[in-house]
Amino acid sequence: MVRAIYSPEYCLQYLEQFASQEIFVTGLILGQITNSRENVIHLARTPEEKSTDNVSEESFTSDKQEPVKNLLGVSEAWVADHAKHVTRMLPGGVFVQGIFITSDEDIFEEPNYFSKVKSILNYMYRILNSNRFMFANCPDSNERLILHMSTNTKVLTCKSVEIGGPNKNTSIKPVEWKFLSKPQQWQRLDCYYEFDDVYPVIVKNSGISVKQQFQQILESAHKTIDSSVMFIDGELKDGSEQLEQIIKKKKSKNNTKTSQDLPKSMHVSLFVPFENALPETVEYLECDGSIHFSGVVSSSVFMYPKATVSEAIAAVKQDIIRSLASRFTMHCDALIDDNLLPEEKVCFNEPPRRVLVPVGSLYLCDYLFPGEAPAEALLSVRELLDLQITETDVICDIETPADTSEFDALDRDASSEELLATPQEASQFMYITGICFALFVLVISILVHYYDGIVDFIGKILTKS
Template identity: 25%
Template sequence: MVKAVVGEETQLNLAEDRLFQSEVPAQVGLVVGKLSSGLDRGFVFDLILTPPNDSGAPACSVPESGKDDKKKGSKGKSQVEPSSLLIDIDWVAEHARQVSRMLLGGMNVVGIYVWATESLFKASNVIIWQTVKEVAEAAPFYESKVDERLLIHISYSPRRWICRNCTVGSSITSSSLRPCDFKMGRVLSSLQTFKCMYNFEIRLPIFHDSPSNVGTFREVLCNRILQHAKELGGAKALINGNLVVEDEPCTTDGSHDVELLLPFIKDAPIEASSQKEVAGIVIFTGSICSFAYLSPKEPISQAIADIKGDIIMSLQSRLDIICDEAEDVTHSAIDDSEEASNEISTERPIPQHILQLLRKPCKLSFPRRVLIPWVASAFICDYLQPSDTFEVLKEHCKELMSMEAPTDTSSILEPETEATSLTTKSFWDAVLTRYSTSGSDYDSVRKMESDSAGKEINRESFKLTNFNFVAALVIVLLSILVGLVLPIFKA
């Protein structure tokens, strides 16, 4: 349970000044930070304003009528209760989902903040708690049982900060919003940085049509990523070349290089090769640059867990991006005309395709991760498609993170030199590709197959010639031996 929260004073003071200068009656946004269950402490790195929705309306507003007025004809306490805040819960949750993609390991959307008067805040407890719960579902922590989120109330009448710990795993009760100690200090400057370049190759078979194996491209690949997460969970780690064997705090400053050592998986290859109904293979390969930030007094094992979580979340984020774009293409095509709808039904985008029906070989490039300077020495990330430019980064930073992207593009890092791609091939083509170059296409694989067939014929001829020569030599030796032994028996 989080009992105390420390906020980055530089960023929070800037946020407070921005709120008082805006003169808006109410505002809602996201809290980015980290919750440490082992330390019972929370860390707040920054507050991010939720932008207006698609129609241009703010995510949080105060109703014009009935702010403090009495309702005529009503009885009891309702006569003196002010109106509650109007919050677009779905839009705030979607903002949290998008922002969580841009955060590296050790950073999460840990809650929301609300800028409102004391009376408005008290009258809006239910809708505020519902917003916190939806944000928690939209941006969950990776493999964490923590069901707590932070709710920061910034009041301008009177002017003060109040932090509450929200339990989102149950319905709202009197104990769902518990106050906790809140203070400001230097948080970001004390973070430890861990970096890992993780090369992966995920292979999964494509089975023939079967009711038990039917699934879309997205579902099958998502399940395989989750299986890879279990394999990655048992990996050992090297930090700066030293094996991590003890659960101790990190005492050295600067950046730390992490290398993951995956355990041997005995059952996975056997399961794939023993199936007689395999029609093809999906090959998901690439290189991921993973980062994690460790708070003071946290053990090194937490940094390793954050690295592993960042790798899996990055894979899932890239899959979600291409699937979201495929859905946009499908919807726009269906809206254009009925003929386009019929055409889509026969040639659907790959992420929406039933994997068993994907007979033609294909290659799909996944978005690459790009690192953007954020606050202090910390980075955030974004994903670029092969055709995207840095202008896309600037738009995302402004809309989602309420920040201006650096004008000097040299400060934007592109550490993933190897493209993350997915390829589907027939079973034998995939087997042959194991012995060919990674950049060979389908035709080159076919050519390699024919060449290997010719080599097999020559090899068989060579084996036959050797067999004849050996047989003749054996016969000669036997004849000589019989000629020497026979006179002895006669004597």
């Protein structure tokens, strides 16, 4: 059976505008794979390469160079860097599924060009697979799409190729690409996941950086979120049930008329089982400080209505972790000092907050640092997604300013003004680092020491009653 891809009609118009002008273009295919259907949501042109010496997080702000005129001149690292930046903007359940090309060469028949395409895809796969929390890859498949439109014949061809494996003689499979004249319906799932956790900081002889500590926190957060149970609109659903079926049952229960419109959003709640919230083992360690995370991470995921509850669960959990990883990376890149703990100080820090940007009939996201205006999001959207939107299109209120009264009280009680660093404009998600030598160890010790006694005491009371 031939693999089928469904895409909005404007993607065809997007390709035709380059082909009609006989312009060589490469770009990314963004989409979602579910058991019921595979949808492409957007095609994003890769910006012209601006730096060949050092491709980094700041590459897309470097000085421009001469445009690449054919596929052989494309830098694999540049396309992979574009994929990294774009994946950060994708909600859970949406991935970079491959690349598209408009050119006058037949990339599937000429060995040098096809070898170059595989090289680009394999490089992109390795880069995205290096950070499973922020980037990740398409689930359960190593096949990637190659979409080509000839600037000579205007013929559109799509095929898939397996990447990431040792087999050099990779088979090419045909793919049927179907353009939809009507906008694709999406089911939106909104979740607000609250963080209020304290993590110890233990500085070893070799030291520890902010990035290293954040990686450990991501590991812990991923374990917690992955073990959580998801409720949709306050109810626990069967994992094999389709989102569309849930809506139909609700309409039938409420005796509503036969409207085909899906509700704008489903509310998702994540609950962590108590036994999974406890550490497996407790070590008595003297920590050098602590990081206190406080705030709410906003998650908005868009799923094909025939997707199952299990697929929606995976997408929501992935979205929260991807958002955390993206913020941590951006925050670390903005730091001047990579030292985790300042001496004798408590520091208030604010990772960037999330905003939504429209792409067709759904939303992708971007991140703004404190003090940045929606205009800042327009720059990355235009550069990375090749979209022309206005400031009014950017939804900035999904994460509101946080309540900092607790930390203001700490500031008032401090004997020295230097004890608390001056906070910037508050955002919904923040963390605080500080010195906490004995307190954290004391609390853990008390809990571990008395936990078994408390359980036995409660058991005896229940037995007598």
